[in-house]
Amino acid sequence: MIPNVVVNILNNYEYLANNLWVVIAALLIFIMTIAVGFLEIGELGLEYTESLIKTITITGTAIFVMAIVGFNTAFAPTIGGLIGNPFYAPGFLLGGFSGSVSGLLSGIWWSTGSSYFGTGLTTGTYFLFEAASASVTFALVSVIALKKVKFSALFIFSVVYFTIIWNLPAAWIWNPSGWLYLMGMRDFAGGLVVHAAAGAAGLAIVYQIWREERSRGLKESTQVKIKVSAGWLTLSILLLWVGWFGFNPGSVLAFNSDVLVVVITTFLAASASFISVMFFKYMQTKENPGLLYAVNGILMGLVIITPLAGFVSPGSAFILGLIGGPLFLAGEKFFSRFKWFTDPVGLFPVHLLGGAFGLSMIAFFTQNAFATASGNSNLPNGLLFGGGFLALKQLGIEEFGLVIVLIAVFAISFATIWIISKAIHGITVSEKSLEKTKFTIPVLNLAPEKDFEPVDFSEEKNEDIDKPVPKK
Amino acid sequence: MIPNVVVNILNNYEYLANNLWVVIAALLIFIMTIAVGFLEIGELGLEYTESLIKTITITGTAIFVMAIVGFNTAFAPTIGGLIGNPFYAPGFLLGGFSGSVSGLLSGIWWSTGSSYFGTGLTTGTYFLFEAASASVTFALVSVIALKKVKFSALFIFSVVYFTIIWNLPAAWIWNPSGWLYLMGMRDFAGGLVVHAAAGAAGLAIVYQIWREERSRGLKESTQVKIKVSAGWLTLSILLLWVGWFGFNPGSVLAFNSDVLVVVITTFLAASASFISVMFFKYMQTKENPGLLYAVNGILMGLVIITPLAGFVSPGSAFILGLIGGPLFLAGEKFFSRFKWFTDPVGLFPVHLLGGAFGLSMIAFFTQNAFATASGNSNLPNGLLFGGGFLALKQLGIEEFGLVIVLIAVFAISFATIWIISKAIHGITVSEKSLEKTKFTIPVLNLAPEKDFEPVDFSEEKNEDIDKPVPKK
């Protein structure tokens, strides 16, 4: 029999469908974190097994840190618009051992109730969707770790990240009691909250990497080389594309006609950007640009459309995607000039640049009919659709929020990584210290686990079981 | 708050469930195009990276060409039963920049309204489902391109393909105003519209390849060798199997008890065909047939059941699958006799033969109770279930439609590829011209991107950004 404690979502079939759709979207987003690991081995080669264990770790860490407190700091009713109340029910670890029916098993999360978004998501549904989103955001940040950053440093940083760094922009922009939300700022599925903010956090980390590299006498940062592994790279873009099917359309937080429109705007932007990158790159080189540009073309389109997928028409999504080609190529050229960091997977040209660009385009391409359908009826038409003064005001709000968030995320991220660096004597692994500390520091050391050149360590493994590995 | 513009699907919980199911099915089908790329590298070896970029390109191209016009030419109310009206609302590019509430954001696609299929799909839902189906159809066609066909030729062909070649059979058979549909022809999920028609289009392309190879003095077509890559081949069949979970059951265009029956008939046919191929092949060789036959066995069953998965009982599906074994082995033997083409991935023995066979079986195995449940109540019982004269008439209709569609698709495809060949001086890449034109024709040239022997081109990459690749 259907237990009484769960009747609340059952007495409304729209709420039931909304929850079913959003939890499926959450599952699709959940896949994306490990997909970023495949993106790394696809672009850097199978010896980057660190990337795989890293994204597995991020997936796990995101879930429990978000459950402990991170969901509340982002999405509970805010304290002065600044940060979600960590004590708001269900509270720490989603209520911990509480079997009370208020909170997790029954009731609707406040911001999805009829006074706010009105989509009737349960606390569990909304938690899963947002925890998955936070997870993939940090996966993006982490692509600049490469083999350079100690696993311990990255892990400690991730705990802070899911507690406050990811959460503040979410509390400000996505939480209906956040100060930027109340000011009128909108960011549909995270052009800023996810992509550009990931770029700002990544910038803080590469800056600390550079400070440590420079102090070791390096003239420029060690550049990481591209080694395409075609199968894994293709699998990664497939999984990321599938994930975006949840990421953007799930951000409607409901299941209705607009969800389908958002799938369409998302996919059209991806297709157009793919074609645009391939075309302009071909024009430059008169050669087929290959898989690397194909994948980055798709990603660029997906990132650009993310902040406004629910606000624009299919035609606008197509135009935005076409802009993606020149923008990506220009961004790649620009960021490759700096030799004090290395960004082979493209955090800055794709996510930082694409996210910031897409966010700014809200004030140009929004059509109120589409924004209304995704639950943002207050968003005015963009400049290209007769928005006039209201659109200009919206542009000011978006740019203001963009600058504030990038500065805040960079500052907190740098403070965090700086403290971690002090605490563990540097976040980077020098060639030398790597050799010395091989058995004493939890640096990822998965060299034997290469795919294409498997090494037998079964004897060691059997010994592992009985005693610690001998310090050869 | 739930916006007013989307109330139309919300006031009917059945429609809501139908849309939710069909969009999930669309996502599953969406995966299949790139899965065909994995099938190619799984059967031909990882150096076929062209296959991967090809299927990524097809995925993107399908979405935008279908959005621009292809969805309408297939599914809008037809002009004289022949072709869908390209101007029907929402019109080109799904309405382009139109923010009007009629069309995409509200309203139900005409053919799923209560006067026709009665399942209440939104325009967006139905578009996504059919665009994904068109995409995977062309992926099947493209398996005969191998490394022989210029990427530019394939791309131009695909634009025509999604505009008219895929669309005509769909307009005739799946569109409730199509002339073959009105004549009583049925093809549940595309035994003809997808699989056999893909074979006819592929035949046109291999014929043009052969004409060009012959004119270069070849006595027989260059045969492509099989190199099984076990991991990728297994991944491809997993993804295709999962995709078929959407492909056939999604073709109910609704969510009801019959969807589950269709999953069952689909999976039973796949299982039975797998066992049948393995058994008969083992009988021939007294050796385990291996992964290649396992995969083709499953595919053969899935293709055979596709045109009638919603019309038959589990028992019939099992029988149909068992027939798959001898049929596949006979088809493989038959098609391998011809040396003027090469078809290592099995477009002809699996998709052309299996699709045509399954379509013909409609007139033998249909049971009206099942057909009714999938919304095809006019379909009579088959010959094996007492259908008698009505079943014979149905057989005539199906065979008539089969012949007409195969001829039409072959003819239009050949005309298209012939024109393209004239325009770009041949669709094939000769060994010689490949060398010469390496840097001037957009042939896929992904040699450095092998999986098992990664080559470092990061330095080139950094140069790429600043200037065109030097013509070494």
Next chain:
Amino acid sequence: MIPNVVVNILNNYEYLANNLWVVIAALLIFIMTIAVGFLEIGELGLEYTESLIKTITITGTAIFVMAIVGFNTAFAPTIGGLIGNPFYAPGFLLGGFSGSVSGLLSGIWWSTGSSYFGTGLTTGTYFLFEAASASVTFALVSVIALKKVKFSALFIFSVVYFTIIWNLPAAWIWNPSGWLYLMGMRDFAGGLVVHAAAGAAGLAIVYQIWREERSRGLKESTQVKIKVSAGWLTLSILLLWVGWFGFNPGSVLAFNSDVLVVVITTFLAASASFISVMFFKYMQTKENPGLLYAVNGILMGLVIITPLAGFVSPGSAFILGLIGGPLFLAGEKFFSRFKWFTDPVGLFPVHLLGGAFGLSMIAFFTQNAFATASGNSNLPNGLLFGGGFLALKQLGIEEFGLVIVLIAVFAISFATIWIISKAIHGITVSEKSLEKTKFTIPVLNLAPEKDFEPVDFSEEKNEDIDKPVPKK
């Protein structure tokens, strides 16, 4: 038009949502069987292509044997609480050719009707969910086959397995007319029915392997070595994790708030166990434990939480996961002491031990509010939540059921494999006989299909088509 035969699930929107959710869960579980194949090549190396064809075969076999009779022996109304009635409608092969509206196309499966679970699943929905569960259970059993067991032996065993061995515990514990269910035993998603019982069946097979190895004069069983293939291992844990998103939450057999809670308890346990294994292993070796321990850590948490994911709070799930680390390491140490079998993929330390442990924890960690939400309102609070005498009684019931089921499954499995061994002259492939019988026994012989060193056998293949492979 919506056909009349399917109105039954349509007149209840909760039933519609329940069916939609559970069939999606079934699809996710369906993926897990082949994911176990990827787990094997991920841990043992790409030359274990047998693992891939094996799991493809299991997927297919499970569906058709469960359809023929296995679903009924497990889930039809039982004969005396012992075994489901194989003749219960729809009967063999899900009704075979019956087009009758009673059974598959209409009506609700009896145990999900309002007198029992009350979730309104159709026969097809429930069949797909349970067939997928049975399939993955046997995939777990089969990980001890390695390259040692003849494919024919495994295939015959699987037919018996899906007819009666998997089915008896399901009939006893999951069937609401089963004798252990009526006694009050609960096993939420299969800590015993799936994981521990797989261990018991696997034990029977390794015992028979050992008997044959010993009779050939071996002093200890040939140990299989670990060769990590990082990409495939990561893909396997991603697919298994995604599969568990259906496995546990789908076991609510409905879509309601509790489904979300079960996703959360499942994922929290996985995350906590991952961290716990990594931490304790690091403490032992002062080295990063690497991908192998990461993956086993996640699996251990997922297995432990499976029998009680729907009964406990997030806090308890977290604690249970943390226990997973020491438990796995102790189990690995314990089972590696025995040299008469080899278990490199961890059937015994993960699935047998983890499943049995989790089942026992029902009597400690259950909170009635959560159990009620998952439809098990009779389950008392655990000992840690004031359950007192009722919890002790529950502990007795669970342990009694555990012992009975493990003994029964081991006994029937051993009897089955012993008979098969007699019938086909041994289930194992000796090095010698492998050479001799290469072309006459359907042993898996896929050596040419390695991933990282592809061997061209296209010429053989072309010959295959015309005549049997020559007996070189």
